[in-house]
Amino acid sequence: xxxxxxxxxxxxxxxxxxxxxxxxxxxxxxxxxxxxxxxxxxxxxxxxxxxxxxxxxxxxxxxxxxxxxxxxxxxxxxxxxxxxxxxxxxxxxxxxxxxxxxxxxxxxxxxxxxxxxxxxxxxxxxxxxxxxxxxxxxxxxxxxxxxxxxxxxxxxxxxxxxxxxxxxxxx
Amino acid sequence: xxxxxxxxxxxxxxxxxxxxxxxxxxxxxxxxxxxxxxxxxxxxxxxxxxxxxxxxxxxxxxxxxxxxxxxxxxxxxxxxxxxxxxxxxxxxxxxxxxxxxxxxxxxxxxxxxxxxxxxxxxxxxxxxxxxxxxxxxxxxxxxxxxxxxxxxxxxxxxxxxxxxxxxxxxxxxxxxxxxxxxxxxxxxxxxxxxxx
Numbered sequence: 001x002x003x004x005x006x007x008x009x010x011x012x013x014x015x016x017x018x019x020x021x022x023x024x025x026x027x028x029x030x031x032x033x034x035x036x037x038x039x040x041x042x043x044x045x046x047x048x049x050x051x052x053x054x055x056x057x058x059x060x061x062x063x064x065x066x067x068x069x070x071x072x073x074x075x076x077x078x079x080x081x082x083x084x085x086x087x088x089x090x091x092x093x094x095x096x097x098x099x100x101x102x103x104x105x106x107x108x109x110x111x112x113x114x115x116x117x118x119x120x121x122x123x124x125x126x127x128x129x130x131x132x133x134x135x136x137x138x139x140x141x142x143x144x145x146x147x148x149x150x151x152x153x154x155x156x157x158x159x160x161x162x163x164x165x166x167x168x169x170x171x
Numbered sequence: 172x173x174x175x176x177x178x179x180x181x182x183x184x185x186x187x188x189x190x191x192x193x194x195x196x197x198x199x200x201x202x203x204x205x206x207x208x209x210x211x212x213x214x215x216x217x218x219x220x221x222x223x224x225x226x227x228x229x230x231x232x233x234x235x236x237x238x239x240x241x242x243x244x245x246x247x248x249x250x251x252x253x254x255x256x257x258x259x260x261x262x263x264x265x266x267x268x269x270x271x272x273x274x275x276x277x278x279x280x281x282x283x284x285x286x287x288x289x290x291x292x293x294x295x296x297x298x299x300x301x302x303x304x305x306x307x308x309x310x311x312x313x314x315x316x317x318x319x320x321x322x323x324x325x326x327x328x329x330x331x332x333x334x335x336x337x338x339x340x341x342x343x344x345x346x347x348x349x350x351x352x353x354x355x356x357x358x359x360x361x362x363x364x365x366x367x
Binding site for chain 2: 007008009011012014015017039042043045046047049050051052053054056058062063065066067069070071073074075
């Protein structure tokens with residue numbers, strides 16, 4: 001090609017992308033320049049080749065896979081609230097267990113704890129101007145009253161299904 | 172299937188009103204309506220992504236991302252009313268992001284991998300040659316040139332639509348397209364002359 005300055009304009013001409021005045025100008029040039037006509041034919045030919053290659057169908061399996069992936073992802077994004085629903089009764093049961101059962105078991109152990117021995121020497125407080133308040137006599141620790149044997153604890157778990165109620169009786 | 176989806180499947184959803192109703196239904200949470208949108212536009216998104224990225228696996232990843240974005244942005248799409256333009260713009264952006272995340276050499280490594288569909292072995296060979304030429308010539312273009320050429324010459328958008336999809340001016344797009352066509356012409360000449 002002898003007219004490199006026409007290359008890009010001819011490339012646009014081939015695809016019909018030139019404004020009308022430039023289109024006419026390019027027409028006139030092509031009419032008198034054989035190498036540019038050949039170049040223009042080459043542009044059209046290469047465009048035809050790539051268009052025909054692009055228009056060939058993509059395998060249907062690729063679309064099926066794409067659809068499945070997208071819909072699966074959307075379904076997964078919707079799922080969490082329902083998937084976590086079972087946690088609510090479980091947490092409720094755990095809270096009930098902690099509040100009702102554990103205090104009963106821990107209470108007797110607490111009574112067995114003896115107070116630490118009194119120090120041999122009372123620590124001497126530094127001299128200050130503040131009035132010294134008399135110490136209160138230590139309180140006698142109350143012994144817990146012996147309890148009557150507790151009734152067996154029963155936890156009732158209510159599920160979403162009205163026909164299903166779970167009773168739990170811990171030892 | 173919902174009555175709306177059934178109706179739109181039967182009519183092919185060519186009517187903009189049908190499309191608007193489908194977008195509204197999908198926005199309201201109707202997955203079947205969204206699947207209908209997906210079926211209507213999957214070729215547009217996947218074929219564009221395939222040409223921009225050069226291999227089917229990456230194109231499927233990109234297309235999946237585009238449709239998930241569509242699902243999250245149905246309200247915006249409903250307001251703009253031009254779903255096709257929105258999809259082209261998002262597909263181009265997702266593919267550009269993909270390029271940034273992955274080096275060019277791995278992105279177009281498996282060029283020409285689509286299986287042939289012709290029954291005649293000679294025809295199949297010719298098809299494969301054309302596809303190979305297409306993929307290799309696209310590799311030789313800059314990202315902007317490739318995108319402009321894919322949208323204008325392969326997807327058939329107007330220069331104005333390409334400019335809108337790329338967030339660019341028509342003059343810039345014309346310049347990119349002309350450069351891309353010249354490069355492609357030279358490559359295709361060289362490719363087929365060498366093989367003949």
